[in-house]
Amino acid sequence: MTQQISTMTATETVIQAENVNIYYGSNLAVRNVFLDIPPRQITAFIGPSGCGKSTILRCFNRLNDLIEGFRLQGRITYHNHNLYAKDIDPVSVRRHIGMVFQKPNPFPKTIYDNVAYGPRVNNYEGNLDELVESSLRRAALWDEVKDKLGENGFSLSGGQQQRLSIARTIAVDPEVLLMDEPCSALDPIATLKIEELMKDLKEKYTIIIVTHNMQQAARVSDMTAFFNAEATAEQGGKVGYLVEFDETTKIFTQPSQEATQDYVSGRFG
Amino acid sequence: MIPAAQPQKSVDLGDLKIDHSSRRSLFTIAMTILASACMLLTLIPLIAVLTYVFLQGFRRFNLPLLTQLPPPPGLTEGGIANAILGTLIVVGIAAIISVPFGVLAAVFLAEFGKGNPLARWVRFATNVLSGVPSIVAGVFAYGLLVKTGLTGYSAIAGGVALSVLMLPTIIRTTDEALQIVPKEVRMASVGLGASNYQTILKIVLPAAVPSIITGVTLAIARAAGETAPLIFTALNSSFWPGGVLEPISSLSVLVYNFATVPYEPQKQLAWAGALILVLMVLMTSIAARLATRQKTY
Ligand SMILES: Nc1ncnc2c1ncn2[C@@H]1O[C@H](COP(=O)(O)OP(=O)(O)OP(=O)(O)O)[C@@H](O)[C@H]1O
Ligand SMILES: [Mg+2]
Numbered sequence: 286m287t288q289q290i291s292t293m294t295a296t297e298t299v300i301q302a303e304n305v306n307i308y309y310g311s312n313l314a315v316r317n318v319f320l321d322i323p324p325r326q327i328t329a330f331i332g333p334s335g336c337g338k339s340t341i342l343r344c345f346n347r348l349n350d351l352i353e354g355f356r357l358q359g360r361i362t363y364h365n366h367n368l369y370a371k372d373i374d375p376v377s378v379r380r381h382i383g384m385v386f387q388k389p390n391p392f393p394k395t396i397y398d399n400v401a402y403g404p405r406v407n408n409y410e411g412n413l414d415e416l417v418e419s420s421l422r423r424a425a426l427w428d429e430v431k432d433k434l435g436e437n438g439f440s441l442s443g444g445q446q447q448r449l450s451i452a453r454t455i456a457v458d459p460e461v462l463l464m465d466e467p468c469s470a471l472d473p474i475a476t477l478k479i480e481e482l483m484k485d486l487k488e489k490y491t492i493i494i495v496t497h498n499m500q501q502a503a504r505v506s507d508m509t510a511f512f513n514a515e516a517t518a519e520q521g522g523k524v525g526y527l528v529e530f531d532e533t534t535k536i537f538t539q540p541s542q543e544a545t546q547d548y549v550s551g552r553f554g
Numbered sequence: 555m556i557p558a559a560q561p562q563k564s565v566d567l568g569d570l571k572i573d574h575s576s577r578r579s580l581f582t583i584a585m586t587i588l589a590s591a592c593m594l595l596t597l598i599p600l601i602a603v604l605t606y607v608f609l610q611g612f613r614r615f616n617l618p619l620l621t622q623l624p625p626p627p628g629l630t631e632g633g634i635a636n637a638i639l640g641t642l643i644v645v646g647i648a649a650i651i652s653v654p655f656g657v658l659a660a661v662f663l664a665e666f667g668k669g670n671p672l673a674r675w676v677r678f679a680t681n682v683l684s685g686v687p688s689i690v691a692g693v694f695a696y697g698l699l700v701k702t703g704l705t706g707y708s709a710i711a712g713g714v715a716l717s718v719l720m721l722p723t724i725i726r727t728t729d730e731a732l733q734i735v736p737k738e739v740r741m742a743s744v745g746l747g748a749s750n751y752q753t754i755l756k757i758v759l760p761a762a763v764p765s766i767i768t769g770v771t772l773a774i775a776r777a778a779g780e781t782a783p784l785i786f787t788a789l790n791s792s793f794w795p796g797g798v799l800e801p802i803s804s805l806s807v808l809v810y811n812f813a814t815v816p817y818e819p820q821k822q823l824a825w826a827g828a829l830i831l832v833l834m835v836l837m838t839s840i841a842a843r844l845a846t847r848q849k850t851y
Contacts, residue, residue, distance in 0.1 A: 348741050353668055380747035390738040393761045402756070403746035450742065457746050 299324045299461060299491045300345055300382075303360040307340055310354035313517070314340050315525040318359075320510060322461075327487050329502040329533065330495045331548070332512030337525030338495045339387065341512075342463045344368075345493070346382035347375040363461075380407060383459030387466045387495075389446035391438030391453075396430050399438045399449055403457035416456055423485070424452035425478035444471045451479065455486070462486065464494040468501065480505050499549055502533065509536040511545045604832065611829025614822040624792060624808070630819040634827050636794050637808040640709070641834070643795055644788055644804055645778050647713025648720055653770055655717075656724030657759075663725070664732035665754055677729075684722035691718040692783030700787060709795065709802040712788025716780060720773035727769025731762035764846040771842035775835045781806040805831045 300322040307315040315337035322328050330338045340349070347368060349355040361368045368378055392399050400417045409416065417434070421427040426448040430441070438449055447470045454462065464483075468476040483492055483505055496502050502509055510530040514523045529536065529545045540546050573579060618633045625632035659676065667673025695715035699705045735758045743753040759766075789801035790811060796802075805827045812824035 343741075346745060348745055351737070351741055351744060376744075376747060376749050379745050384741075384745040386738055386742060386745075388738060390736065390742050392739060392743070392757050402743070402748075406743075406746065406748040406752050406756070453742075453746065 297324060297364070298322060299364065300493075301360075301362045301365075302341070302344075303362070305341070305344070305357065305359035305361060307337065307344060307349070308354070308356040308358075309340075309352065312522065313524050315512075318527045320527065320530060322491060322493060323508065324491050325487055325489070326507040327483055327492045327494060327505050328508040328510065329506035330493065330510050330512060331497070331499070331502050332525070332528075333514060333548070334497075335523060335525070336512040336514040338512055339465050340525070342384070342465055342493060342495055345461070345463055346379045346384055348379070348384060350375055380457060381459055382461040382463060383454040383457055384463040385447075385451050385454050385465065385467045387469060389443055389450055389470055391441070391446050391449050394438060395435050396438055396441070396449060397434040400452050400456050403453055407457060420452040420456040421449075423455060423482055424448045425475065425482060426452055444475050447471055448475065448479070451482070459490070461491045461493070464492065466495050466497065468496070468498070476501070499537075499551070503537050506533045509533040511536060511540075511542075511548060513544055513548070607825065607828050607832055610825035611827075614826040615829070619823075619826055623794065624812075624823060625819060627815065627817055627820065632819075632823070634805070634808055634823055634830070636791065637803040637805045637827060638830060640788070640791070640795050640803040641778055641805045641831075643798070644709050644712040644716060644784065644802060645774055647709060647798065648716035648777055649770065649774060651713060652717035652720040652724055652773065656721050657728050657766060659721075660725045660728035660732060661754060661759070663729045665750070665758070680722045680725045683718070684726065686718075687782075688719055688780050689782040691715045692785070692787055694718060695783065695787045705799055707787065707789035707801040709788055709798040709800065712784045712802065712804070713798075715783035715787045716777040719780060719783065720770075720777050723773040723776065724766075724769050727772070728762065728766050731765030731769070732758055734765070735761045767845040768842045771838045771845075775838045778834055778838075779806055779831055781810050785810070805834075 298321040300320070302318050302320040305315070305318040306313060318341060320341075330342065332338055343349045343352075344357060344361055345363075345368075349357070357369060363378070363382065366373065392402060394402065397417055400420050401413050404413060404416055418427060418431075421430060426445060429445060430436075430449075433440075438446065441449060447467065451464075451467060468479055471479065480501065483494070486492060494502075494506065508530065509532075511528045512525050513528045514525045516522065517524050529540055529542045531540070536545060537549050540549065546552075618631065619635075620633060620638065621635050622631070622633035623636055624634055659680075663673050663676060667676070692715045695711050695718070699711040699714060700707055705711050739757060739761070740753055743757045744750070748756070784804050784807050788804055788807070790807050791801045791803045793803075809824045809827045809831070812820040812827070815821070
């Protein structure tokens, strides 16, 4: 993979989705998605609940493989490698593309071991103590936990647990960071800290964030994708699709689609 | 845009007070009485058995009971140390066999068995096995190890018989414990670049350990009290355990044998043995409680 990366041009895209359809069992959840995720920028996914934002995000590091009945049509490439090609090892994909989840989900281990888990399974050879400290610092959690690294991750508050999950993910040093509503359990202060962190990280990392918070999308992201869901022919069926993908300023000031305009201004449905 | 204040509508709040004569209250009272009565009724046999065993067994409680061999028929003194040790050995053998097999089988069921027809059959077989009478497990071990001369009457044969009884409990509780571990936690682990096996061994199994320990202790508690499968596998012995390939004494078989002989000292030993058996089961249950005090999920 390294060879390929070095030959890339300036107009590269990190992740590209080409006409992606996603099925859970026989239900089409998302249809016809085309996306080009630019490197070292923050891309925001917005849209109403159930339109498939998490579903698409999980496809980018093959986490949907764990879900029964999941099926993908079309192509998703990472630096021009088809992520769903037969010879791709999903475990290595996830070492390059990390994920922070919607709900805080610490491992039933100590705070230290939570952060050290990723580096350990990746056979990290540097100084683990330093890595744990720097990861916790970057997730704005260090000061609150530095005296109790040996306590169980569950002993933290919900917001602290979420920052622990973020620290855990950046400890593996992935190139792409997928964040599924990372701030939905956080207070405004912690939210701002995470947003600061994201702005720091984007010098090195490519970040995709799902958010229901319009201000947040406007504040942090460079690009924004707006998804929507429409009823299908079947009874009660809903399928998500990409409405518009453009620079954040454009999406929030003069979107080309009326639905986008309605959604970002809160006049939806 | 604050709406203009409206005249307060008067609300009748009389129904907030408890009315003991209402149909709902009477029904509540009646059901409470009924449920309490049933609870007491079920407690009576439990308490009666425990107190009776305790009173009978306690008279014979002394140090030699725990350190000496049973006396020959007609003599007094002595103890049941060989049977205590024997029970520990036989149950230990059973646990050594059934815990690894049971836990790994449950890992297969919970982690790889989704939509796998083999897993459905294994689950079905486990449920059937848990309903099998204990004497059938004894017959199985007898046919497999004793009759064929592989081990003869021995501690191992007894342990195998008990392990058959322990397996379903261990598989079922472990299976359930593994399934409780949330999907998100597995995804988080896999999302950090862990393989499936790393996820299971380092995250899912440790999270399930408290519940697995509960299952194992429940299984041990049940196995320790079994008599039928031991009578024709581990047999019995009046001497110290001589090795895993020798017949071995156990508390439950000792109680069964001594309770029916006409000698008073032996009868007393039987009561004492019953008491020790109850205490052992009680202690394993308490140990399980302590181990599972902090549930993870
Ligand atoms: N594990 C699953 N199995 C089956 N269907 C699923 C699964 N996860 C999601 N879906 C379906 O896919 C569609 C999109 O769900 P998804 O979770 O991606 O929405 P979302 O945009 O992230 O919503 P939210 O904003 O509420 O998180 C929904 O209709 C949902 O029912
Ligand atoms: Mg979601």
